[in-house]
Amino acid sequence: MKKIIACFFVCSCYCSSLSAQSGTALPPVDKSPMDMSYYPNNYPVQKIQDKITEPLVARVIYSRPQKSGRAIFGELVEYGKVWRMGANEATEIEFFKPVKIGGKKISKGRYTLYALVNEDSWTIIVNRETDTWGAFKYNAKKDIVRIEVPVQKNDAPVESLSMLFEKAVIGCNLIIAWDMAKISLPINF
């Protein structure tokens, strides 16, 4: 009996020494991987293939949380609250030339994007506080513009938060889709 207990003791010590050894300062891979989208679409590929047809206008850098079986809108993303539209580092949009959103002139430069989500519409917020984390220190005083856009439905649930620019009659739209929701943010230039 004593032997068994002693054996157990030695074993648990060995265990804790092992767990103490693990751990590294280097960053693991994020659960919500980062991604970027350009307008024009695939601009970097076009650039190295000498196939650029339009000048560079915008780039969005965002992290992509996954649905993973959860109800997203109205649950994980609460209605009426400011949402970071991503994960980890705040979602960043960079304009390489002046554009207009919701009639407001926006100079070239980097901005942070947030959304105030409701069931039928989202209010997209362009804010000047960059290099920040999530929406935890969101400050409405630094808003550049807010624009309300209607929510459309996807044909099937989208697993990972997705952002993509598409060409429009005047400028482009930033498509943001996750789960069954999809919105289109008009950017004029």
Place this chain on the structure above:
Amino acid sequence: MTATIKKYSLLLLLVSVFGCSDKEHKPKEQANNTTKKDTSAFSNSETNTNPYSAVDVSPMDMSYYPADYPKLKMSKAVNTPPLARITYSRPHLQGRHLFHDLLKYGEPWRLGANESTELQLYKDVAIQDKKVKAGRYVLYCIPQANTWTIVLNSNIDSWGLIPDSTKDLFRFTIPVKHNNQHLEYFTMIFEKTDEGAEILMAWDDVEARLPINF
């Protein structure tokens, strides 16, 4: 009673033994899981079905200097602007060896995957006594066995696969260390030094450091 205790202890022993072996193999298992995640959960289910934008097999990531600047900003631990940021994609080995299967000495390597790796400097800096102005740069590397040449290039917003060497701005040669801890995913971070910071580039068991003076 004694029999019950014996049974109980035996159970505990078994649990602890299994617990041990579990912990012992954890790093490996984690690596496998992450690999699986990337190929099954991400690419298989989503690469083909996401109608907007497929999830990359080599996920993008971002490193700031000061390290974790966005978190520091959120907790109000900094009130000065960031100094530098790297945006890069993180390929993983998946059983391959860096300098046998993936890279060749003397040939340009994009230090990442997909979009070219970007160094954003928020202020003018000095690298190996050369002044480098604030702005965005493409970073790529020409590896040799014992040194890497790190190139700062002006062809920003491009795809990393074919660097345009006619747009090279600076070339810095730095030493390389082998036989470090094995890393499944390519990793770039800033580490503070006495003179400023270093960009640490590490993958497989190889690491190189580019010092930057702010």
